[in-house]
Amino acid sequence: MRNTVLIPTYRRPIDLSCCLLAIQAQTKPATQVIVVVRNTDQETWKFLQEFDPGNLPLEIVTVFVPGVVAALNTGLSVVRGDIVSITDDDAAPHPTWLAKISHRFDNNNSIVAVGGRDCIYQNNQLEDGSSNIVGKVQWFGRVIGNHHLGVGGIREVDVLKGVNMSFRSSAISDLRFDKRMHGTGAQVHFELAFCLALKKSGWKLVYDPQIKVNHYPAKRFDEDKRQQFHQLAFINAVHNETLGLLEYFSPVQNIVFITWAVFVGTRDALGLIQWLRLLPSQGTLATRKWFASIEGRWLGYCTWKQWDKHQKIFNVVQIPTRKALSSHKVNINE
Template sequence: MTSKTTPGLRLAVVLCCFSDDRRGELDRAVRAARGQLSPETDELVVVVDHNESLRDWLTDRFPEGVTVVPNREERGLSGARNTGVAATEADVVVFLDDDAALRPGGLEAVRRAFADDTVVAIGGAVHPRWQSGAAPAWFPEEFGWVVGCDYRGLPPDGSEIRNPIGAAMAVRRDALLKAGGFSHRLGRVGSVPAGCEETLMGIELRRLFPESRIVRIEDFAVDHNVPRSRANLRYFTDRCLHEGRSKAILSAMVGAGAGLSSERSFVLRTLSTGIARNLLRTVTGTPSAFTRAIVIVLGLFVTAFGTVSRTLTGGRPQVSQPVLGLAAAESPVTEDELVSVVIATVGRPSLLDTVHAVLAQTHRNLELLVIDNRPQQGLASALVAEIDDPRLRVVEEPVPGVSAARNRGAAHARGRLIAFTDDDARPDPDWVAHAVSTFAADTNGVVGIVTGRVLGTAAATVEQEWFEEAKIFDKGADATIWALRHEGTTDELGAYGEHGPFFPFTAGECGSGNNMVFRRSALVSIGGFDERLGTGTPTRGGEDLDAFRAAILDGWAIAYDPHAIVRHYHRDNMDDLRIQSYGYGTGMAASLTKLVLSGPSGAWAVVRRLPRGLHMLLAPTSAKNVDLPREWPWELRLREAWGYVAGPCLFLRSRRARVERLDLT
């Protein structure tokens, strides 16, 4: 992380807005922030979340001194904030709510805080400004977070905190980018009162920068408007329910230890004493105190119910509504679209050929991100050190595993299309161009992923000949669409693929991880790659198939374009083939184990398909085995079968290792 602590520290204030009903509050927030900016170094960015009339009003209202931009990501607060970060190159980004007016001296307090190299982020003091004049008598001060404000139980000024309150927080921009910004799986969308995106940000910052601090600075203060519509019990319970659901999603992403660490202390210390205090005040003659005690219990129960119910149903495989609203909200993909190509690597010598092949693409508007997954060795940087091309960047990801590396690449990618290939593959010169053309032909915006054909780079050994003949990577010469619904795509994209007995829960027919291009909004909607799966983890694979399955279940289509070709260096000896075959089994079984553990519906989806699945795995005439060459050794089949047996245990080991790693941060 680069720290800049000079007096010329550049600040960017980012305000996100979506509603015409809050124009008065927004005007007040913009003017309060603008009055504290340093004209020489600072800037004010207002991001409008898919509301053209509000954007036009802001542009007319503030013709100078304010940069007004539309949310360029998926609708919601997380996407708007990410857009704001991308719109500036300031050292520190200050996030304020559109109904939170900065108090005098707030930005100066931000500058003082970041003069400390160890501070990576800060949270301010958020004071409620009730439209009704005061909080309702029944409202407990322990639940100030329900209305986005401070609450009893917060640490004192200058203390370390896990995460800030979103209405007033500031983060070093380079650190936030490395953490991947804000997750679209969390956070408010329109008027839906979800949250926890700041919590995930705080956890990621501490994981990436374990020596850094997130601190509470009370001089960095705002007055946060609380409208009458939020001063009622219905909003209170609705907010608690959505907070509980967000906590469940967060815990699934980072582990319950990290996701609920502060909440346990809050319940045991703050809420329990809050109940006792209010009951005592009831005895001493404050009747409303008894109501507050009851509301504390109610809030705790509703939040817990939201967490438990979302945990039990969160992994349920279900069919989304058509995603036309997601992709159609974006501008159409053009033939000159910026494409971000991501290569995860541990520094294998073959990386150099892959990099040269990507930089030689006929589609010139691209950037290449090489993700060094063993940065302590520095092999990747050394391999590409002599390449002088401004499109090439090397990004470090110390957490082992191809999924973590790919997620890091996606977080740094600037393009709406993010392509992935391996460091032992060589894309054909028109690989990217064909993938872009497929997305451009998707006029309805239903295609979330484009996969392509994978052929061998050479067949110098009999083992490579076996692998090529087996068509393990090669999915054939016919353009195919894979989706739950046979609707929404144009004929030129191909015919719809036949649904096999395990579709889409294995998804191997859709393509492979060494040749896949994601629409960013699709990758965001599934939460990226599962970092418990893939090469570099105990499971050894399965992360690409898991992503394909998640995208299809989320309502996206996958387009297989046989003209988008990547050449892969197939394993040239039996020892490597044994390892690879075992990894295919462990990865697939681990991915299915994840589905089984997601809930009753997921478990049933797998169990009821097991008889047909076993037939497909073992029968020589099944679709899986019919293409295997006659010489294909039975030893390799047995290795793969043993991988299926070991996969569930390896997934549990990988899940436990990830939780322990996150808990340590």
């Protein structure tokens, strides 16, 4: 199978250099490497003019709109590989990354997406821990990530993480990341709606913790600064998560989800109970997070409610169903 690697980048040339060197070192060479660069990103353009790609089949694509969604959609429009593997510019895939990804797709035609573990390094220290529960959306709306902590064997999941996710090109040829995602850079939870649309169409998404990238979270140049509370970034993240879940759930589940979100919530999207729990330790910060959470939930609901389904660019009806492209029964342990 032909492998395309898609890398959105913005103002992180040193990180991008490490990423490209890791792609060069793959045991299974990529047949296409797409780097999507903002038109105003002079730092990256200068780096790429001086970078020697060697035998790397590098293609530079320009994007004129801020945000990871626009960058990825621009990249997807020129993909030629049978598999498109997406990673971040601040990640370095392990040498067997593409080989293991191809093996998973080769073994099962019902699998549309494959993800793996991102080994996060903070201050040159690997973030330790392990989890057997990865990439799941619980019936009432709580999203469990843990992609950086996954251990064990391959398993079916609901959502993958943007730094390490691959898709069967034929199944997503008419699908694009949702332009309704809020934010001007990272657009947190952009993967959620994309993955859940595939899940809703009957496809299988799997996670294999042996498919690894090293992830060195770098500086962001938007409102989301990592590990710091920023009201707009918080609102945007909650909006995006809310929109993705409302699109995926049934009408009854949506009622359950909204009720749970308002009255319970999580540490990243506070409901009433979470606010009361964090209030003693965080004080006014907990209150600011709670107000931002409520606003994000409301805005996400409004976006979902007001959207004209007949004019969606992100339209799940266009996704080929599993039955349309394959009659092969899934066995995630193959």
